[in-house]
Every structure is written in C-alpha cells, then in structure tokens.
Amino acid sequence: MPDLVRQSHLFGTPLREPPKDAETVNHRLLVRAGFVDQLMAGVYSYLPLGLRVLKKIEAIVRQEMNAIGGQEILMPSLHPKAIWERTGGWNSIDVLFKIKSRTDKEYALGQSEEEVVTPLVMSRINTYKELPLAVYQIHWKFRDELRSKSGLLRGREFYMKDMYSFHEHQEDFERFYEIVKNAYFRIFERLGLSAKATEASGGSFSEKISYEFMVLSDAGEDVILFCDTCEFCVNADITKQKEGTTCPKCRKGFLKKAKASEVGNVFDLGEKYGKDFDVSFLGRSGKKQYPVMGCYGIGISRLMGILVETFHDEKGILWPAAIAPFALHILEVGGRDGQATRDAAEKLATELSGAGLSVLYDDREGARPGEKFADADLIGVPWRVVVSPKHLANDTVGLKRRTEREERAVRTRDLARTLRETESLAG
Ligand code: ATP
Ligand code: MG
Numbered sequence: 001m002p003d004l005v006r007q008s009h010l011f012g013t014p015l016r017e018p019p020k021d022a023e024t025v026n027h028r029l030l031v032r033a034g035f036v037d038q039l040m041a042g043v044y045s046y047l048p049l050g051l052r053v054l055k056k057i058e059a060i061v062r063q064e065m066n067a068i069g070g071q072e073i074l075m076p077s078l079h080p081k082a083i084w085e086r087t088g089g090w091n092s093i094d095v096l097f098k099i100k101s102r103t104d105k106e107y108a109l110g111q112s113e114e115e116v117v118t119p120l121v122m123s124r125i126n127t128y129k130e131l132p133l134a135v136y137q138i139h140w141k142f143r144d145e146l147r148s149k150s151g152l153l154r155g156r157e158f159y160m161k162d163m164y165s166f167h168e169h170q171e172d173f174e175r176f177y178e179i180v181k182n183a184y185f186r187i188f189e190r191l192g193l194s195a196k197a198t199e200a201s202g203g204s205f206s207e208k209i210s211y212e213f214m215v216l217s218d219a220g221e222d223v224i225l226f227c228d229t230c231e232f233c234v235n236a237d238i239t240k241q242k243e244g245t246t247c248p249k250c251r252k253g254f255l256k257k258a259k260a261s262e263v264g265n266v267f268d269l270g271e272k273y274g275k276d277f278d279v280s281f282l283g284r285s286g287k288k289q290y291p292v293m294g295c296y297g298i299g300i301s302r303l304m305g306i307l308v309e310t311f312h313d314e315k316g317i318l319w320p321a322a323i324a325p326f327a328l329h330i331l332e333v334g335g336r337d338g339q340a341t342r343d344a345a346e347k348l349a350t351e352l353s354g355a356g357l358s359v360l361y362d363d364r365e366g367a368r369p370g371e372k373f374a375d376a377d378l379i380g381v382p383w384r385v386v387v388s389p390k391h392l393a394n395d396t397v398g399l400k401r402r403t404e405r406e407e408r409a410v411r412t413r414d415l416a417r418t419l420r421e422t423e424s425l426a427g
Contacts, residue, residue, distance in 0.1 A: 229253025
C-alpha cells in the first residue's frame with residue numbers, strides 16, 4: 001500500500017503558538033508540531049505524526065531484541081497487591097501507583113514487571129536445560145513521578161521495552177549482559193544517538209550492580225563523568241571522582257562532566273525474585289536452584305524526547321531518516337491560481353509514494369507558501385520537495401534536506417532516481 005498522507009486531512013496540524021507550560025525543547029516542539037498532546041503533567045496522547053515516530057523507534061528496538069534471542073510477550077499492567085507485597089515493593093517503591101477497586105481490593109499499576117514475569121516464566125521451567133531464557137515486552141509503564149516537566153523525558157505513563165533474562169548462574173548472566181550491551185549500542189547508533197554505558201559501581205561479585213546507558217543532553221536529568229579518551233563513564237551520583245582528574249581506567253584521558261539522560265538501564269537482579277516467589281529449577285547437581293535474573297529497560301518514549309532534544313534547530317525538528325514520520329514532504333506552493341502546480345504535485349505525490357517512499361503532501365489550499373515552509377521546518381521530515389509555478393515552468397522541483405539551507409533545482413523526471421540514490425532515505 002502506498003504511504004501517502006495529505007496534510008489537508010492530517011489530524012494534528014501545527015499550532016501557531018507553542019504550549020504555555022513547556023519547559024523543555026522536546027515538549028515545546030512535539031506539541032507545537034502536532035506529534036503529541038498533553039493530557040496532564042507527564043501524560044500524553046500520540047497523534048498520527050507522533051505515533052509514526054514512536055512505532056519506528058519501537059520497531060528498531062524489537063528487531064535488535066529479536067536478533068539476540070529475546071522472545072516478545074505482553075503482560076498485564078494491572079497487578080494484584082499480593083505480588084508486590086511478596087517482593088516488598090508495595091511499601092518500598094515510592095513511584096508505585098496503587099489503586100482500589102469498588103470492593104476495596106487493592107492493585108498496582110506496572111512500573112516494572114519482575115513481579116509478573118518471575119512466576120510466569122518459572123512456572124514453565126523445570127530444569128537447567130531450559131535456560132537461559134529471555135522474554136521482553138513493549139508497552140506502557142506507570143510511575144507516580146513527582147516532577148514530570150520534561151516532556152517525553154519523564155512521563156507518569158510512558159512507553160518502555162523491558163526484557164527479563166533467566167540464567168543458571170551468575171557467569172551466564174554476565175555473558176548475556178555483554179550481548180545485550182552490544183544490542184543496545186546498535187539500537188542507539190541506528191537512532192543516530194551516541195550513548196555511553198556507565199561503569200559498574202563496585203564490581204565485587206555479591207554487590208548487585210546496575211548499568212546505565214546515557215545520552216549527553218542538556219535536558220537530561222542525570223550528571224555523568226566520562227573520560228575524554230576511553231569509554232569510561234560513571235554517574236556523578238555514585239562516584240567520588242571529580243571533573244578534570246585523570247581517568248581511573250585508562251590513566252591517560254581526563255574526566256569531563258556533562259548532563260545526560262538515561263535512555264536504558266540494566267539491573268543484575270541476582271536470585272532475589274526467584275527467592276521471593278520461591279520458584280526454582282533442577283540444577284546440574286540434581287539440587288533445586290534459584291534463577292539468576294537480569295532486567296533490561298529502554299525508555300522508548302523518552303528516546304523520542306531525547307531525539308528531539310538532540311536533533312532540532314531554531315525552526316523545528318530535524319528527524320534522522322531512520323525514525324522520521326515520513327521520508328519526503330512535498331509542498332505545493334502555487335498560491336491562488338495553483339491548479340497547474342496542484343496537478344503536478346498530486347502526480348508527484350502519487351508516483352513517489354507508489355514507488356515505495358512515505359510521503360507527506362502539503363496540499364492545503366488555504367495555507368500561504370510561507371506558512372507551508374515554516375510548518376515543514378517545524379515538522380522536520382528529512383527531505384522537502386517544492387512544487388512552485390517557477391519550478392514548473394522549468395520542469396524542475398526544489399529539493400532540500402531539512403539540514404541544508406538552500407534548495408536546489410532537480411529535473412522532475414530525475415527526482416525519483418536522485419532520491420533513490422541517496423542512502424539516507426532508507427528506513
Ligand atoms: P530514572 O533514573 O530516569 O528515573 P530509572 O532508573 O527509574 O530512570 P528504569 O526503572 O531502569 O529507570 O527504567 C528503564 C528505562 O525507562 C530508563 O532507562 C528510562 O529510559 C525509562 N524511564 C524510566 N522512568 C521514566 C519516566 N518516568 N518517563 C519516561 N521514561 C522513563
Ligand atoms: Mg525513576
């Protein structure tokens with residue numbers, strides 16, 4: 001099916017004014033450009049443009065999780081109180097949303113799902129031969145965050161990939177962690193982001209560790225110290241290291257400080273959840289054993305926010321091709337007597353979408369050319385194609401990348417080929 005959306009029909013056209021309470025770039029641009037709508041602090045609706053981007057990020061994450069043997073499942077968001085009492089989370093997790101039914105039964109909304117996945121998986125595992133196993137899901141999480149003022153960076157309802165792995169012993173978790181880490185770096189690279197993995201705090205065997213994946217961003221809520229020479233990186237919260245000192249790892253580089261956003265996280269869960277639920281398997285020695293577990297999160301909606309924080313200019317968003325809502329934005333700017341340009345633009349939109357490109361076509365008759373150009377910059381589709389009377393007279397169209405200043409004239413009949421030859425249209 002050709003992927004062609006006419007802007008005159010698009011639900012969620014750009015707003016003239018930025019939202020009043022937006023404190024961050026991603027909030028301001030995503031609402032203004034018609035990608036999302038804020039229902040209340042930290043809770044958003046995704047409009048057609050925004051949902052396209054969210055689903056593209058999701059698809060990349062899914063591909064990479066499948067590639068390392070993760071099996072996708074979907075677990076409930078509504079949990080009985082008992083499973084959260086069993087692990088101690090009911091009283092110790094401050095962000096846990098708790099709700100009461102009309103018969104006064106209590107429930108929790110999923111903020112992470114060890115409580116569901118551990119009994120679920122272990123009820124089907126009998127011996128070590130069935131391990132390791134990794135299952136994951138992609139859906140909404142709920143957290144009673146106190147401050148949700150960073151747009152998609154901190155939701156109270158947000159979209160997350162959470163994977164859980166089950167192992168015979170600690171070494172096997174460590175082996176799998178390395179595999180997941182590489183998959184995470186591939187994901188961030190495909191999204192055009194450069195991420196750093198924080199070092200484990202202690203590294204002693206019994207001490208349970210978590211690894212964080214950080215993207216440098218001024219909108220981020222974390223502060224990290226990282227080496228300017230090697231890959232050493234640590235959360236400033238958990239280290240006594242100071243900026244400017246020699247890197248403790250390579251002993252060559254110096255530590256730099258920066259704000260960052262945590263886009264992914266890995267927890268070494270050890271045997272905690274197996275013990276809490278008393279779910280075990282038959283080990284090699286013939287004795288019962290608790291699984292060693294790992295939990296691996298990626299904040300998909302937060303990533304969407306971070307992408308906007310990373311890729312924007314004063315006019316709007318600059319989506320990387322791999323996750324852009326459309327490959328191509330065609331603008332018809334014929335003005336009042338634009339029947340000829342309308343016909344030409346319509347033909348082009350049909351042809352290019354028919355050739356497999358996703359096309360957003362600005363066919364709005366009431367909108368002035370200046371408005372169309374401004375909206376195109378705001379929305380941030382990677383390529384802009386302008387069909388104007390001047391171009392039409394020369395059998396050309398105006399072609400410009402969102403990242404370029406000047407458009408160039410391309411012969412209309414060469415456009416499809418020119419675009420096909422540009423590898424950044426992939427995705
Ligand atoms: P943070 O320190 O930012 O609160 P966290 O350590 O609580 O994050 P995890 O429980 O590990 O996060 O969740 C996995 C991933 O989900 C995080 O790495 C982050 O990308 C994302 N995430 C966590 N909380 C939120 C939130 N409130 N809104 C959006 N994304 C979130
Ligand atoms: Mg948190």
